[in-house]
Amino acid sequence: MKLDRRSFIKSAAAGSAIAAAGSIFPGISFADWKKQEGASGQLIWKKAPCRFCGTGCGVLVGVSGDRAVAVKGDPNCSVNKGLCCVKGFHVVQALYGKDRIRTAKVRKGNKMVEVPISEALDLIASKIQETISQTGKDSVAMYGSGQWTIPDGYVASKLFKGCLGTNNLEANARLCMASAVTGFMTSFGIDEPMGCYEDIEHADVFVTWGNNMAEMHPVLFSRMLASRKRKGNVTIIDLATRSTRSSQASDKSILFKPSTDLAVANAICYEIIRNDWVNWDFVNKHTTFHKGKTNIGYGTEDHFKFKDAPQGITFEEYKKFLEDYTPEKAERISGVSAMDIKYLASLYGDPTKKVTSFWCMGMNQHVRGTWINNLVYNIHLLTGKISTPGNSPFSLTGQPSACGTVREVGTLTHKLPHGVVMKEEHRKMAAEIWDVPLANIDPKPTYHTVEMFRALDRGDIRFMWIQVTNPMITMPNLNRYRKGALKDDRFIVVSDVYPTPTTDVADVILPAAMWIEQEGMYGNSERRTQHFEQIVPGPGETMSDTWQIIEVARRLGFEKQFPWSEDEYIEKIWEEYRRFHDSPKHNMAPYSLLKKRSGVQWPFVNGKETRWRFNAKYDPACKPGSDFDFYGKKDGKAWIWARPYEPAAESPDDEYNFWLNTGRVIEHWHTGSMTRRVPVLHRAMPESYVEINPEDAMNLGVVNGELVKIISRRGSVTMKASINGRGVPPRGMVFVPFFDESYKINEVTLDAFCPISKQPDYKKCAVRLEKV
């Protein structure tokens, strides 16, 4: 429902009121902030998922008048049970940066001029028509986000794939979750984790693979620590390429050389087989063995193509393949001692221990991201430690709806809400639900994200609409793609809430409603769909991303496909979208239930959420009479993959002698366009820095806070050194958080990607350092 200020106050007054404020203290206030005028002292609390990461914490937003003024963790949300992190506790402040984009702007000459939003929408529609008539349907593109609500992504897919007939639809989740998806698809034939966060309370051992959870998924990390404290005999192993807060809190920190997690995982499997810790009953009944192509390249050249050719192999062949990865050989590759590898294998192999593996960007932003996902699944499959409480290979997500919107709605070039464009039965289903001719949906995928920005640079794409994301900070090898976006006769539309380096390259800027200024749903890492209503009105002419797309679609003549009224469009879209997933493998909860609960997990079957998939005890989609059923694959068997170690696309050499690793910090989320406008967060972490190993810093003659220039073959950034700061990289590696637009570290990174997932590797390229 659309709320303006007046109707909002009316509806608020009618709601149940719980008060929190009202003081007679002169001179006492929160952090010296101006106080809300005319506040009644009545706070109304409304549920929402947090705006930031993919954990999907439930928050309760305290509303006073027409403003969000406080936050509590939602005790009814099983994800966080009332706890948040520092970002979540201050998330409402992200709504109120002074420079919110309140009106539409259109480039006229060198200036951005404010226009009524209807004029901007007219211009977008006519530009789409003009571009299609001049250079074809595949010269217009949309680039969305794992921060899109589910309705945002759904209408984008319907407009671009169903109506305009182009598969030029991608989302930034390609940069963060694509390898997780291809990992699931190649190992299990169906996407998203089999387990859920409840695994944390059941597991005896946690292994975090390249995953600084203490900062990136702090609420889940706290659940792990609390479980260890309560049970006493819980072991946490941090397996990573640099020392972080997670290493400090873990029972053991093991460092490996970049990209060699492939060798470590294979060596763990070697040891499991050598010691006969294999769960043979499980392996014989539920798995098959496969190999694929090797030396598969890195995608650094335009028009790169790759198609894997999976081949079945025997267990004996698999065992033979592993002989290259004895603990001793893996030690030489990875720098992890054979003893530590054997220790890890013994934890996974111990039949009395339940083991959960967590990973996120370390394994996904990896030129062999699909492979390393496969290899960690191998460990869990060989030992049968999967799909049961506490035994869980768990791929975490980084964005609030990377799963909900990008993976489930399928806002990627090859995907449809159900299935892929290449399959006729999937196109038929989409054409029927969308009420478009079957011929509209193109059976050929076009560009994945990196190639889409390359196409923009080359001129194959002339029009791009970017929503809820900031690619002019996040694209690797950024210089090329910014220059591409700025070329003459490229037309860029950006929908956002604050000015960013991406709105800087826009020809049209649309003012977007943010988070709880609109109704919507997110989907988190554990298959949980989380609804939020419009809780406060948005400023100025802000409009939800969904409604922006609907307005443009109608201007393009697709009223029939986008018929909904502003009062009920989210409900109607949800119920239409739900038809795509109408099976016990993926059924979604009805709208009415989503409104009531703090998140509902799918598959939602016979009124029940499915917590552990593929396990007949918990998952009604399993074949009757089975114990486990990996029904994503035709024969119900999961695939164990022989995938070798291969090095990164660009490793340090004599000239560029350091690894560059990039990532996040707890205070800031992604490019900081929201969190830097939250006073507490900016004050705690005002600028980015480069972490250098103390010995490297000494050799370079740099002390803490001095400027260092980081130079790669693509660009350079000069920033302050952090020595023995929050994280400490090993010798030969530097680490830079990417949130700070003053230091665009992605001008330095390389646009190499996993050939299977097409997800870029932000964790590994070669740089040299100069003292400034």
Next chain:
Amino acid sequence: MMKKAEKRIGSVVVGVAAVCLSWIFISISVQAAPGIPPDFDSKGGKNYQRYDETPLAAMTGTDGTRALNTFYDRRQYPGSPPIIPHKVATAFSGDTAKCISCHERGGYDAELDAYAPVTPHPENENCFQCHVPVRTEKLFVATDWVSIDPPRLGRSMLGGSPPPVPHSLQLREDCIACHTGPGAVAEIRVEHSSRGNCRQCHVPQLTTGVFERKN
């Protein structure tokens, strides 16, 4: 809602607050505590445990340097996690033991010349998950954020009657931690800390309404 005349039922002078601010409180509007977790009672053992573990001397000591204005100055809204007001190492990394060595039980810190406030939730080990230091006072861009008034003190319904709990009990269900001892905020430190069964007299307030018969 109650009629105004009925609400003007009592006044009370609150403990230490009276030293610096002498108010006569008139209960004008009744307020409920937001967010009483459903397991507040079943987890209430924490309170007794803290009470048992805290020496009486520590409960009754005086300091009085922590006051409500600085207490609220470190928070953004009712219930927000406070920033870290003192110096922490640049690394400020993971070493929960360091935070907990002062903030689990409190005590005097010579360097800061202050008594450490006691955390009501020491079971949460990942301190920096919610508490961050201040590296700069500047903002990235200005903000339109506005806050609201802190909860009022002295909300007793009758002269001298025990006030209800004015705040959320999420992460703050341990009364003894914040309301007793030398590190406690002067205005909210209780004078009767030797009594351990806080909820015998102080109840949460779940609604602002009054009882009305439905049939």
